[in-house]
Amino acid sequence: MTITQAVSPGTLTRPGRRFTLSAQTLDSPVTPNPVFREWFAEQRRTNRYEVRRIPFRDLVGWRFSDSTGNLVHDSGRFFSVEGLQVRAEWEGHAASWSQPIINQPEIGILGIVVKEFDGVLHCLMQAKMEPGNLETVQLSPTVQATRSNYTGVHKGARVNYIEYFAPPRTGSRVLFDSLQSEQGSWFLRKRNRNMVVEALGPVPAHEDFVWLTLGQIHQLLRESNVVNMDARTVLSLIPSYADEGPPLHSMEHLLNRLTEIKAHRELVQTSMPLAAVQNWRRTEDAIAHDSGHHFTVIAASVAAANREVTRWTQPLLAPAEQGLSAFLVRRIGGVPHLLAHARSEAGVLDVAELGPTVQCQPGRALTLPLPRRPRYLDLVLRADPGTLLYDTVQSEEGGRFHHAGNRYVLMEVGGEFPVDVPGDFLWVTAGQLSDLLRHSNYLNIEARTLLSALRAAWARGGAYAR
Amino acid sequence: MTITQAVSPGTLTRPGRRFTLSAQTLDSPVTPNPVFREWFAEQRRTNRYEVRRIPFRDLVGWRFSDSTGNLVHDSGRFFSVEGLQVRAEWEGHAASWSQPIINQPEIGILGIVVKEFDGVLHCLMQAKMEPGNLETVQLSPTVQATRSNYTGVHKGARVNYIEYFAPPRTGSRVLFDSLQSEQGSWFLRKRNRNMVVEALGPVPAHEDFVWLTLGQIHQLLRESNVVNMDARTVLSLIPSYADEGPPLHSMEHLLNRLTEIKAHRELVQTSMPLAAVQNWRRTEDAIAHDSGHHFTVIAASVAAANREVTRWTQPLLAPAEQGLSAFLVRRIGGVPHLLAHARSEAGVLDVAELGPTVQCQPGRALTLPLPRRPRYLDLVLRADPGTLLYDTVQSEEGGRFHHAGNRYVLMEVGGEFPVDVPGDFLWVTAGQLSDLLRHSNYLNIEARTLLSALRAAWARGGAYAR
Numbered sequence: 002m003t004i005t006q007a008v009s010p011g012t013l014t015r016p017g018r019r020f021t022l023s024a025q026t027l028d029s030p031v032t033p034n035p036v037f038r039e040w041f042a043e044q045r046r047t048n049r050y051e052v053r054r055i056p057f058r059d060l061v062g063w064r065f066s067d068s069t070g071n072l073v074h075d076s077g078r079f080f081s082v083e084g085l086q087v088r089a090e091w092e093g094h095a096a097s098w099s100q101p102i103i104n105q106p107e108i109g110i111l112g113i114v115v116k117e118f119d120g121v122l123h124c125l126m127q128a129k130m131e132p133g134n135l136e137t138v139q140l141s142p143t144v145q146a147t148r149s150n151y152t153g154v155h156k157g158a159r160v161n162y163i164e165y166f167a168p169p170r171t172g173s174r175v176l177f178d179s180l181q182s183e184q185g186s187w188f189l190r191k192r193n194r195n196m197v198v199e200a201l202g203p204v205p206a207h208e209d210f211v212w213l214t215l216g217q218i219h220q221l222l223r224e225s226n227v228v229n230m231d232a233r234t235v236l237s238l239i240p241s242y243a244d245e246g247p248p249l250h251s252m253e254h255l256l257n258r259l260t261e262i263k264a265h266r267e268l269v270q271t272s273m274p275l276a277a278v279q280n281w282r283r284t285e286d287a288i289a290h291d292s293g294h295h296f297t298v299i300a301a302s303v304a305a306a307n308r309e310v311t312r313w314t315q316p317l318l319a320p321a322e323q324g325l326s327a328f329l330v331r332r333i334g335g336v337p338h339l340l341a342h343a344r345s346e347a348g349v350l351d352v353a354e355l356g357p358t359v360q361c362q363p364g365r366a367l368t369l370p371l372p373r374r375p376r377y378l379d380l381v382l383r384a385d386p387g388t389l390l391y392d393t394v395q396s397e398e399g400g401r402f403h404h405a406g407n408r409y410v411l412m413e414v415g416g417e418f419p420v421d422v423p424g425d426f427l428w429v430t431a432g433q434l435s436d437l438l439r440h441s442n443y444l445n446i447e448a449r450t451l452l453s454a455l456r457a458a459w460a461r462g463g464a465y466a467r
Numbered sequence: 468m469t470i471t472q473a474v475s476p477g478t479l480t481r482p483g484r485r486f487t488l489s490a491q492t493l494d495s496p497v498t499p500n501p502v503f504r505e506w507f508a509e510q511r512r513t514n515r516y517e518v519r520r521i522p523f524r525d526l527v528g529w530r531f532s533d534s535t536g537n538l539v540h541d542s543g544r545f546f547s548v549e550g551l552q553v554r555a556e557w558e559g560h561a562a563s564w565s566q567p568i569i570n571q572p573e574i575g576i577l578g579i580v581v582k583e584f585d586g587v588l589h590c591l592m593q594a595k596m597e598p599g600n601l602e603t604v605q606l607s608p609t610v611q612a613t614r615s616n617y618t619g620v621h622k623g624a625r626v627n628y629i630e631y632f633a634p635p636r637t638g639s640r641v642l643f644d645s646l647q648s649e650q651g652s653w654f655l656r657k658r659n660r661n662m663v664v665e666a667l668g669p670v671p672a673h674e675d676f677v678w679l680t681l682g683q684i685h686q687l688l689r690e691s692n693v694v695n696m697d698a699r700t701v702l703s704l705i706p707s708y709a710d711e712g713p714p715l716h717s718m719e720h721l722l723n724r725l726t727e728i729k730a731h732r733e734l735v736q737t738s739m740p741l742a743a744v745q746n747w748r749r750t751e752d753a754i755a756h757d758s759g760h761h762f763t764v765i766a767a768s769v770a771a772a773n774r775e776v777t778r779w780t781q782p783l784l785a786p787a788e789q790g791l792s793a794f795l796v797r798r799i800g801g802v803p804h805l806l807a808h809a810r811s812e813a814g815v816l817d818v819a820e821l822g823p824t825v826q827c828q829p830g831r832a833l834t835l836p837l838p839r840r841p842r843y844l845d846l847v848l849r850a851d852p853g854t855l856l857y858d859t860v861q862s863e864e865g866g867r868f869h870h871a872g873n874r875y876v877l878m879e880v881g882g883e884f885p886v887d888v889p890g891d892f893l894w895v896t897a898g899q900l901s902d903l904l905r906h907s908n909y910l911n912i913e914a915r916t917l918l919s920a921l922r923a924a925w926a927r928g929g930a931y932a933r
Contacts, residue, residue, distance in 0.1 A: 106733070107733065108730040108818075110730070148733070175723050178722065178726045179722065180817075194726060194729075194730040253905075256644065256905060256906070260646055261634065264574040265634075267573065269572045271738070351646075351816065352574075439722060440722070441726075441908075442907075442908075
């Protein structure tokens with residue numbers, strides 16, 4: 002908690018000033034904190050729903066393809082569970098494996114509407130329940146919709162506020178907009194469109210939605226399982242606009258290093274029939290790895306009150322254990338830097354993306370021989386709690402994942418930690434990560450959650466800075 | 468030829484000044500133009516080689532896989548010819564087809580070494596022959612090597628100057644470095660690493676190599692089949708550094724538009740066995756489309772003097788006809804803009820890339836009913852020669868393609884041409900395209916050739932500007 006940095010207002014651009022003001026506003030007359038608490042508790046109370054594991058044969062509208070064993074939807078839409086063969090090879094690393102993976106080629110929209118009330122930007126957040134969530138209901142972006150959702154293939158209710166995001170988009174202007182990846186170990190080349198738009202006129206109210214300042218959301222981000230993954234990734238697009246000081250590496254150098262890593266690595270991803278995946282077994286109600294590690298694919302029956310369709314069955318991916326995602330944070334020349342790790346996950350679109358310093362399932366990782374364990378894992382597991390700027394469990398997408406909790410950690414390290422790091426690690430500032438988020442395929446989703454968490458951590462005590 | 472723009476030296480950064488000076492230097496004592504001519508003619512004369520079409524069964528080291536019909540190398544390396552199923556759907560466009568496609572997951576290096584002589588930057592260019600070239604020998608980058616080449620899988624000679632590009636790279640510093648795509652209609656998600664590096668010390672000479680200024684290369688770019696594709700794409704990374712004036716759209720707006728296009732389009736690419744591709748037939752010596760359009764896959768035997776391996780056989784992809792790639796160029800608010808088209812080619816990595824205004828095989832395109840013809844094709848085909856800033860045939864990669872000539876055109880349009888264009892077209896300046904080339908997956912290879920051509924066209928008469 003010692004790494005903070007003052008905002009110097011003179012250097013702020015106009016959008017910067019507006020988002021900074023919103024982040025500095027920790028309570029709001031639009032939705033006072035106690036009112037939010039009451040409303041949110043009520044949402045969680047009334048939006049109960051039942052999720053039951055079922056055998057695969059009880060899935061409605063889903064089946065295993067005869068020819069491939071892939072788990073597919075009858076419509077040919079939504080997503081499917083397929084097989085993927087991966088061959089990865091680079092210095093000190095050679096691996097080849099096959100695994101089940103979710104293939105969802107559609108690009109959906111995750112978007113937040115913002116609007117000024119009394120001169121302060123507020124974000125329109127939705128109380129949304131999803132079948133796999135660790136808590137029944139979490140705060141989601143204004144819109145969180147697959148293309149099937151918002152074009153009506155789902156046959157559910159229309160998506161509220163979609164007109165602020167989908168063309169012709171007459172009622173809003175776009176502030177941030179980029180395609181961003183999701184879990185590369187579980188999804189094949191999946192991306193969603195992440196958007197922040199500003200409403201140009203009055204925005205109709207809806208009972209499941211609430212206006213919160215960035216400052217209010219940052220406080221909620223310090224709690225477990227309140228702000229959902231889709232909200233966290235959209236929030237990560239909003240830079241802090243603070244003047245952070247000179248970075249260790251120029252952007253050109255970072256791009257050069259990343260290009261070198263991508264060119265150097267051999268990552269061959271080949272789709273294969275799910276039935277042909279090795280070391281995975283399908284039973285009546287699960288597809289699991291022989292070791293019991295990684296994840297299982299299961300089927301669930303869901304009965305709910307206010308989702309688009311009120312009763313359905315679907316496959317879910319259930320991680321075998323809670324994950325760990327941690328950034329080491331160190332001042333270099335007085336400027337806070339994050340230690341990013343260039344990760345090549347099974348389903349990554351473009352060879353490698355920057356992820357947290359450590360990202361793994363620690364239970365499994367600790368079964369590995371020492372040289373194969375994730376670097377810096379022990380450091381994080383043995384951390385003095387006083388060095389943790391952030392240490393909170395958050396859920397991944399409850400629409401695809403069942404109880405996928407990750408422990409998110411920001412750990413401060415001091416001058417004793419070397420600036421010289423192995424070649425697949427890079428020191429980057431939060432501002433540089435923000436710049437990269439204007440584009441696609443640079444930061445993985447765990448890194449983006451931690452970038453949002455960093456802003457929340459640095460906002461502690463009311464001083465918004467990075 | 469009326470669109471030119473002065474360089475204002477005061478605004479140039481130091482690298483800008485150096486590249487601008489090199490571009491303004493149209494002849495050089497290091498390699499005077501007549502000396503280059505003589506040397507190049509000699510290279511073409513002495514580096515003769517014989518390319519013969521052969522039946523597939525005479526390929527050595529290549530075979531059709533029993534299970535898939537894919538054309539593969541015995542080593543499992545280099546590249547293979549596979550099948551691809553494509554489903555594309557968006558407004559006014561819905562198509563589904565399968566086709567053969569080259570899969571080459573390795574990322575190679577295309578790189579130019581630059582070095583100052585008497586204060587002027589020169590590029591080290593190689594006279595290189597490739598089996599499919601329209602002319603026996605063309606000017607290539609200093610290094611043009613697949614990973615198999617430079618790591619020795621090829622069992623050929625070592626790659627000259629590779630140490631300036633591959634780590635640890637002690638003798639050079641990197642100026643430009645990014646992964647860039649190649650022909651999306653013929654390659655599955657293929658990219659190469661494009662690099663420009665500056666030598667830090669003396670560079671040993673080699674008889675197949677020559678030092679040329681940017682100005683000298685620009686003059687050669689105005690001739691057909693002298694500067695090869697790999698050189699053109701690397702050269703496209705070097706911005707012109709001229710002060711071009713305010714663009715019509717901000718970069719944020721361009722990124723937003725591109726994101727919208729990518730999110731809106733449904734492009735599902737599924738690898739399939741080559742044997743299962745529909746409407747394509749394999750004979751003894753060709754895989755061809757029933758219509759005779761598109762391309763054929765053929766086999767060739769090559770006997771050559773100075774390539775890495777002096778005699779070999781390999782598959783080549785032979786386009787059915789000469790292609791056409793054309794940018795419309797229009798002044799908007801006095802500033803030259805190119806009309807880019809967001810293209811989703813079969814093998815594209817990230818849904819869509821910016822390509823030229825028109826890019827097609829015109830013979831086939833003219834057989835299509837009018838509504839399905841490429842927009843602006845007629846305009847380009849009917850162009851008054853006086854409006855053509857550039858109109859030159861260039862070859863695509865002769866290592867994979869057989870006699871793949873494209874007519875590259877830059878056509879100036881006047882105030883009568885509307886600034887309002889359909890949603891998948893975007894007005895961009897050359898400077899904006901240069902900015903995008905710091906990243907991957909934004910510009911296709913035909914657009915990059917035309918960006919290099921634009922600089923060559925604007926350099927006419929000695930005034931280097933964009």
